Amino acid sequence: MSKLIYAANVSLDGYLEDETGAFDWSIPDEAVHAFWNDHERHIGTSLYGRRMYETMRVWEDDDWLADEPPVVREYADIWRDTDKIVYSTTLTDAPTARTTIERQFDPEAVRHLKQTSDRDLSIGGVGIATEAFRHGLVDECVLLICPVIVGGGKPALPRGVRLGLELLDTQRFDNGVISAHHAVAPQ
Template sequence: MGKLVYAANTSLDGYVEDEDGSFDWAEPSEEVHAFWNEHERGIGTSLYGRRMYEVMRVWEDDDWLAGEPPVVREYAQVWRAADKVVYSSSLQEVSTARTRIERRFEPEAVRRLKETSSTDLSVGGATLGAEAFRHGLVDECVILLHPVLVGGGRPALPRGVRARLELLEQRRFGGGAVLVRHAVRAGA
C-alpha cells in the first residue's frame, strides 16, 4: 500500500506563493534540488490540480534543459518516470506522457489508488492538498521552509483542518532552508 505524501516549498510564514502568485523565492539550490530528486524518486503517481500541473509540465520539454546543471536534468527524468493524474473540470487535454485527467477529486478513488499502489503517491498544490487533508487521505507531510517572509498569498496548509503530526525528519540546508517531514496520525 502506498502512502499519500503532501510536499511543498513554503515561505517561513506558511505560503506556497505570494499575493501576486509568485514563488520565485523558492528557487532551489543544487543541494535542495538533489533532495527533491531523491524524494520524488520514491513517488510512483503524482496527483495535481490544473494549476500545479501547468507549472510542472515544463519538465517534459528538453529544449530549456540543455544548459542546466545535471541535478536539474535528473529531476526531469524522475518527473517523467512517474504517472500523473490531473484533477480539472476545464483542462481539455494533457501535453505530457503518463498523464490522465480526472474531472473530479473523488476521495474513495484516491483511497483505492493508495491501497493498490506498490509505491508512494504525492499530492501537489495547496488547493488539491487541502482537499486530500480534509478527507483524511494524507499520510505524510514534507515541508521545505525557505528563509523568507512573503506576507500573504496561498497558504501551504489548509485552514479548518486539525491533525496530529509526528516528526519523522528534520534537516537544514545551506542557505537556510529547513526540511520538516511529519507523519499524519490516524484519528487526529
C-alpha cells in the same frame, strides 16, 4: 499499501506563493534540488490540481534543460517517469506523457489507488491537497521551509483542518532552507 505525501516549498510564514502569485523565492539550489530528486524518486503517481500541473509540466520539455546542471536534468527524468493524475474541469487533454485528466477529486478512487499502488503517491497544489487532508487521505507532509517571509499569498496548508503530526525527520541546508518531514497522526 502506499502513502500519500503532501510536499511543498513554503515561506517561513506558511505560503506557497506571495500575493502576486510569485514563488521565485523558493527556487532550489543544487542541494535542495537533490533533496527533491531523492524524494520524488520514490513516487509512483503524482496527483495535481490544474494550476500545479501547469507549473510542473515544464519538465516535459528538453529545450531549456541543455545548459542546466545535472541535478536539474535528473529531476526532469524523474518527473517524466512518474504517472500523473490531474484534477481539472477545464483541461480537455494532457500535453504530457503518463498523464490522466480527472474531472473531480474522488476520495474513494484515491483510497483505492493507495491500497493498490506499490509506490508512494504525492499530491501537489493546496486546493486538491485540502480535499485529501479533509478526507483523511494524507499520510505524510514534507515541507521545505524557505528563509523568507512573504507577508501573504496562497497558504501552504489547508484552513479549517486540524491534524496532529509526528515529526519524522528534519534537515538543514546551507542556503537556510529547513526540511520538516511529518507523519499525520491517526485520527
